[in-house]
Amino acid sequence: MAKSPGKIYAQLLVNTRAQAEALGFDWFKMARDIGFDPKVTDDPEGAGPSEVYLEVHEYLARMTGNDAMGVILGSQVKMGSMKVFDYVALTAPTIAQSLENWRRFERVLSNITQISLNDVDGKRYLSWHISNLYGPHVQVTAKAMSFSASRLRHMLGGREVDLTFEFTQGKPRQVETYYRILGRNIRFGCEQDRIGIPLEVMDVAPVGSEEHLYSLIEKTALARLASNQIEDNDLDNISRAINEALKEGDPSLDAVARKMAMSKRALQRRMEENGLTFRQAVDRVRKALAEQYLLDGKLQLSEIAYLLGYSELSTFSRAAKIWFGVSPKAYRRGETSGAPDGQRPATLRAG
Structure with missing residues (x-):
């Protein structure tokens, strides 16, 4: 793979490697097939190439013949496994602050993704944009949205919430898997990849909200952002x-x-x-x-x-x-x- 400035938090690759191996794939064989250094997972706290992260997910979807791979894997990421990025949302004082923290600290995870928030028709939309410069990203986008949905539902406890999902991708063959994991309020072929969350829950305190712990985690996240190994890129x-x-x-x-x-x-x-x-x-x-x-x-x-x-x-x-x-x-x-x-x-x- 050609060198580029696209970087991600290596823990993402560590987690994905564990998921791939749980499915019966050999990480070193995958590395040979795709063309990357398998040692990219050796330093979980470092930075890894974004192209590898994107292509591994597309590879898993191709090799299994399952185009719902991303949404499945996103729903299976263990709570807390994303460390400071997880807890800066899970312990926040309100759902609104959790969403803002995802936007604020996305750069801790990646320099190829932009997250935005905007309010439309009674919902706050959490939107993702991944540059096309780093290769196909249908599966990674679906994984990010599924990951976020699982966290939102956890933070809201047993509360019934009308989440809506919009995908730029076309309707997948395994659309029933999307419905089973995310619910029926899904549209495909949209202009943006985004989740709509009712404004009425913005002031709700997440199930794991904890003021003193949140203060410590926010300071850690800010320090990590300031010393981030994932440098900005202008591509x-x-x-x-x-x-x-x-x-x-x-x-x-x-x-x-x-x-x-x-x-x-x-x-x-x-x-x-x-x-x-x-x-x-x-x-x-x-x-x-x-x-x-x-x-x-x-x-x-x-x-x-x-x-x-x-x-x-x-x-x-x-x-x-x-x-x-x-x-x-x-x-x-x-x-x-x-x-x-x-x-x-x-x-x-x-x-």
Whole structure:
């Protein structure tokens, strides 16, 4: 995998490794198949490459043939296993403060995700945006939303709350798994990935709310944020510019530089400083968008090729075969190139 500034808290990889191994996967074989250093889990308190985290989840979904993998794994993350990030929400004085802390301290976990909060029609929406520059992220987005839903329900005790879920992805094949874990208030093919929480519960104290403990944990979280090993990166704006250029049919260096109000040379230098070539960046964004469009199922293959900036359907088909191991049609049907020899994935259940 090419080097890039996309970083995540290594504990996320540690937890995911444990989940994968519980399903019968061999971490070292996965590392060989995907192409990463298996030692990324050696320092749980350090930083790891975001591409590995994203691709491991897509790999697990492909190899098991279960496109609800992310939502299942998110529901199974043990309470407290995310340490300070968990407890800064679980012990907060109100649900509103818990949500604000997720937004405030997301950078402790990752520098490729943006979390926002806004109030609409009687609900506070917790929204996620993950840059397409780091590869397909359908499963990780679903995992983040499922993780957050499990925490919200825990914090609200047995209280009946009308949570709503909106996903940018198309309707998954295993949609019943989504309904079983998250409930029936789910929409797919939306403009944002977000959870809606009724404003009426914002002042509710979470079940584990504890003033003195919260004060200590908040100080720890602030100290961790101040000394964070996950440095900022400035590639998200480039990713957005590439997205726009692709949709306009001109993913060239010239076009993206114009959108960024930069010279071509300045844009190239920016990419070099962040460990990526422009061609690598375009390819990553194309792959992430291709997965989204194919799984959504609303667009013809020729339309997808056009939106990805390809003049010929055959060129898109060749690229998809490299990315996914199968043709675009086969990928849309849920086919994969097959589990690697020796892999015996466990039967998945929703926890």
